[in-house]
Amino acid sequence: MTTPSMVEEVALATVSRPRDAIASVLLTVLAIGGWWATFDGIAWLLVGAAGACLGSVIAVLHARRRLLGWALVTVPIAYVGLAICVLGVSFGANGWPRSQTWSRVLTGAWECWPLLVGTHPPVEASGTVLLAPVLAGVVTAALATGLALGSRRPGAPVVPLLVLLTGVLVTGSHGSSVALLGAAYGLACLVWVVVRSGGAGGAPVVARWPVAAPVLVVCTVLAVPLGGSLLGEQRDRLVLREETAAYGVSVVLTPLDTFRRYRKQPALPDNAWRRPLLEVTRPGDASPAGTMLRFAVLNRYDGTRWVTANDVEPGSHEDRFQLLSADYLTTDEAIGQTPLRIEVTGHWNSQWVPLTGRLLGLNTDFPGAVPVSQLRFNPVTSSAIATRTLGASDEYEFFSDTPDTLLPRDASPSPSVDRATYDAAEFADTWARAALARASSPLDAVRRAAAMMKKRGRYSDGAFGWEVRFAQGQDRLRLDDFLNGAYTVGNDEQYAAAMALVATRIGVPARVVVGARVPVDGVVKGRDVVAWVELRVVTPDGTESWRELPRASYMSFRRPRQNDPPQDPVVVPPEAPTSEVDPPAQPPQTDRDDPQDEPSRSDEHVAGRSWKWLWLLALLAPGAVPLVKVVRRHRRRHAPRVTARYVGAWQELVDRARDLGVAVPARRSRPLQAVALGAVDLARSADDAVFGSGVPSVEDAESYWRTVLDRRTSLHSGLPSWRRWLAPFSLASLRRT
Template structure:
């Protein structure tokens, strides 16, 4: 029957089904980019459900003859119906207020995601971003696929949705790489399917479609392998995400327990009741890791090797991996703990407030890098909270090697401490040995006082640089309490190129009742493996009271070393090859780097040559001038023959080239007749000529071994 559809031509129903399935698949890959952000599977179910319903709406509207504007309106209305109850946290619908709450919640939830440590609990308004992602990447992509005859148009909403998710997401190379390769593979397959179907609807099925699809998938796989080789599994520290530009809570201006340590200790009131933490363990109030010359403070963005070093909100759980014993602790605050810091232990995994104070959890801020928690409004009397944490408290010893991630700017400002370091570290063999000797020396000459007695009042509180040097380390007598000793010891470690911070907390007594007299301060140093090790106060702090007979004016301490010993400031770590610009080790490292990079470069070349030939073929096939399509088809034949090793004269005329290529003379004469003829050319005839050339190419390939065909694909000579 003349009116029957050819068997090789796909039906419209087949095209709708393929576009719908691929739209769902692309949307699913985009939704996977949310995985590092959310906990549980609720976000995944919500996003996929939204994507499926959106694709069904797009198919139904298109089948009914509606346009993209109808689909957009329907998806927007459906989203508002869902967004209101989710934003309000209630299934009750109260007219226009529910709609406005949904719109406001849709705007505010993005800021909530950017100011919350992952994983975020997928409940209530936090489900809106995955739902929006599913609607855009699934519904709009399906709408464009069913209404446009351009193969690449449906990929636009998919790319926009993926970019938005990655900008809001986390610094994780593995997830970015996996989602990127997955999205690329789906995009290539969808492009191939759409291009082949649209082409078949016009001129019939392309017999080379399967080969092109396989080549495209191979290209995607090679690109993914090259990306994996170049990126690896390390965090993408240079990748920009929106959370990097969000200003976190300004914590540096809050008074710390170190500033008011004397008030806490001298009052000796009951501050906290702790259950679940064995006696003698340290309860952590706050870690102070920034020094401005006046005081040690807590702050954001202080850790050069982490990207989660900020005080941000937390959900029911915290992504805070660590090694150690798991502790389940309950804390009750008394009315005398009138400060915003929330005492914890180690790496907190989850924290929640109990009873009528459960809502306080939404205001809690936590910094995983310093293991410090903050409640801006403070803890009221009898507020109870429970947390699960991994106890990471480990003592430092002389075998530990310090990390190289110290504050260089702060170290350069502490030259005044060189004579102290040089004097006490004489004879040290390692940086930690030197730090231990300095701590022992300070404890030996130091005295302990809170400045309570009238004759002790000149031993003031504070830990500015003047108080720690001219009025403490460099004077006789050297008198202070935990505030001065811990602050000074952390600065001395920093000057010795060992990263250090001050931690204020308490040693939990047997009955768990933490009083002011239990409050203390210690120092933590960063080891080479990235962990923080504790130097207890008793290592560097003296408990001897000052001598009342020497309570006169301060005297400069003589830190001059013996005449037969040359002063030397110990280096915190041996010189590494990366610290030297020249020398055989540096040359060897550079050579090793080149050898490591060589496989990646070769892999990229293997991908680039076939890709360049594919682009060249497409340009020849779709040339604007029809005569150029004939010329391009013949050039494609000649180039492929040369890739297979046939010596075809490049400068010869087409009939002369055909003499070398057996059986191609009719094609050469037809190309010359069409190119140099006077009449108008039909694009359909040019496409038919290309089919004849493709048949000749297949015969060429069949006449040579498979390995020769592979070499021909990778041969770059004909690209010149």
């Protein structure tokens, strides 16, 4: 018979065991380790581990004295103490910490999370953002240890640990694998639960393993596909920083909106035609004269104006204006080159931060520098904006390199046309169809449209006399009048805005950039500001990049005359198609299945076909199937883009498995398909090559192909011979999945 004293002794023995406390700390630190690809350095992990140890010790002390309820008071106090140690403390004259210290610690408990998800990874492990791992470690370890020591349910302490892991994965970045981390973490938690259940009622722990081991194996195997399908693996999983925390840059006025401020406009009180905007210097080096500054990159047209928008780059998770990554917070000693320093004058009066080329680093280690906390950066477009208006006494230094912007003659357009911009540019359709009518390629059509614009155009800022009739702006009415009206007259604002829309309507992705070339004295004035058009093309080596369409190819600098006769409207030659031009980037329309869209066939023509041709086709059809597969394999193996060769190799393995009758899930990620194929290593290699930061070499792709072909041959083992013989003739891999 069990007496109360015996129950108390068992409880005391359970509390006194350090096993549960140690497991709580280790599992908390392992969950926090999911931020490995999110933070820079290792300081975040150390403070998280310190918080976990502190929270677990508090729970153990309270459990020994049967005072677990007091943890609601002591855990927040422990967080405050550790947070003060992490952030530092400043003391007042009375010897007590200043009020700013307490305010920073208390408000940091919720301000650290927007900083974590609002910064491009890797996040610099310093300041307020470090309170995120501190808070996660203290609270989670205290809860897990308290439940482990105060609850009889073996699985109770696992609940806060799984909540922490979910929060880490959602607030982290795409660098960590959900399936791998989830499977390892789930296995560790299950082992802990089994050990706890084995020792809870006095039963031997070893006796539980014959039953628990199969459960562990099954749960671990299921965790990989289920975790990848629920949270999403690699590029498709939910990451909070991609749903929120982007700076609302599209509502900020751009230099193109205020372009006439930089022109000779005496009537404007803030006219900056002759006023200095920026002073550009290169400390200890030659003059920066000739450097091309980029003020803003405008990548979407909303029908009213060209704006800078977030999440325009297809397939990218970095095309957002957020706090700068730790990779950019460097010095000139670290980067090994001399920075470019820009001093902003009071006439700049804008939030945009001029840069040049591709940003490599930002130096903030000098007096008067713009605080990094006030900057938001887009690494895809390499453009930045401040959260306040920049003016006199603002300075910053940065390191950059200058990529090639020359538009090759043999380039081809990228398929990544922005659909919103394409739809908004419908009024430019006549120009697009007229240029495409006699063009040999889309880029040739863009050049023809540019030449037509230059021939018809006149340049005017609309500032003096009768020329004030030529209004500013880039809305549909103004650009429609510029393209299709009686006079093609405007300045950089209308020329660049209209040319970019015509190119987009042709099917070539285009954007508008505003900037200035640094003069000899390094002082950029309003008259130096220009706007130009950039096209997204695929160069002969298979890479996509933005290249500049020369301004001289579409801009006319001839002045209009008051007695100029109205121009004839642009017309489409008779041989040009009359239907709307769809951009190449759009997927095939599903309404093709409509019978009305199919070519008409007369019954007489169908009936007049010779039966012998049908018999010949029936005899040749089986031999055509292997030939099609051979051609398909050759195209995949020699694709222009190296990453496409990896994708084609993996698809070749999947297609052979389908031809052999192996059930491979369609429209699923490679890791999920790899479970059915037993080729997890190959799937991981393909994902690393496609989604990794570096560009794989052709030799690596060829080696991967040879490995895939060897694995494809191994799929035949264990199958009957008739299945192997019929595989080349199977239509399974040719059907649409």
